[in-house]
Amino acid sequence: MASKTLLVVAHSPSPNTERLRAAIVAGVNTADLCDLGLVVKTPFEAQASDVLSSDAVVLGTTENLGYMSGALKDFFDRVYNPCLEQTRAMPYAAYIRAGLDGTGTTRAITSITSGLGWRAVQPPLILKGDWQDQFVDQCTELGAAMAIGLDSGIF
Numbered sequence: 001m002a003s004k005t006l007l008v009v010a011h012s013p014s015p016n017t018e019r020l021r022a023a024i025v026a027g028v029n030t031a032d033l034c035d036l037g038l039v040v041k042t043p044f045e046a047q048a049s050d051v052l053s054s055d056a057v058v059l060g061t062t063e064n065l066g067y068m069s070g071a072l073k074d075f076f077d078r079v080y081n082p083c084l085e086q087t088r089a090m091p092y093a094a095y096i097r098a099g100l101d102g103t104g105t106t107r108a109i110t111s112i113t114s115g116l117g118w119r120a121v122q123p124p125l126i127l128k129g130d131w132q133d134q135f136v137d138q139c140t141e142l143g144a145a146m147a148i149g150l151d152s153g154i155f
């Protein structure tokens, strides 16, 4: 059984954002020295129990109307109270696919995770503007960094 578990909660409503989620998973898998469990869910699928049984979280969302996706907000609405007392200091990272901006989503995620007492272990990765293939590389690096950090006990 894996010693630690990384939970990826990613909203991927488009081919590009599906590539981003896949890149996170690929990054985790490149860190092949790691004895990690990996759980990948959409925000609608993910439950409080998934968070409670994880040791770190990667959040992925689009920016819609200056905020995180409704899907990710729904996730937080459902898990907030059940997780509040038991997931303090949870290491997390977030990536945001934004057409133009990303700041409203960054602010919202920072606010909610601060309320939960979660700990950002990477600055938010904002992938904005026209699509660039380097976004995939950045997500691969984020996945690998999260896996290595968790497995090695850095977090």
Ligand SMILES: Cc1cc2nc3c(=O)[nH]c(=O)nc-3n(C[C@H](O)[C@H](O)[C@H](O)COP(=O)(O)O)c2cc1C
Binding pocket: 014, 015, 016, 017, 062, 063, 064, 065, 066, 067, 097, 098, 099, 100, 101, 102, 128, 131
């Ligand atoms: C209804 C809607 C609202 C959006 N609002 C924003 C926004 O407020 N800020 C922003 O940067 N991008 C906004 N976007 C762009 C999305 O973030 C972008 O379409 C999404 O990340 C998917 O990117 P992709 O075309 O690379 O798949 C919006 C898109 C839609 C459909």
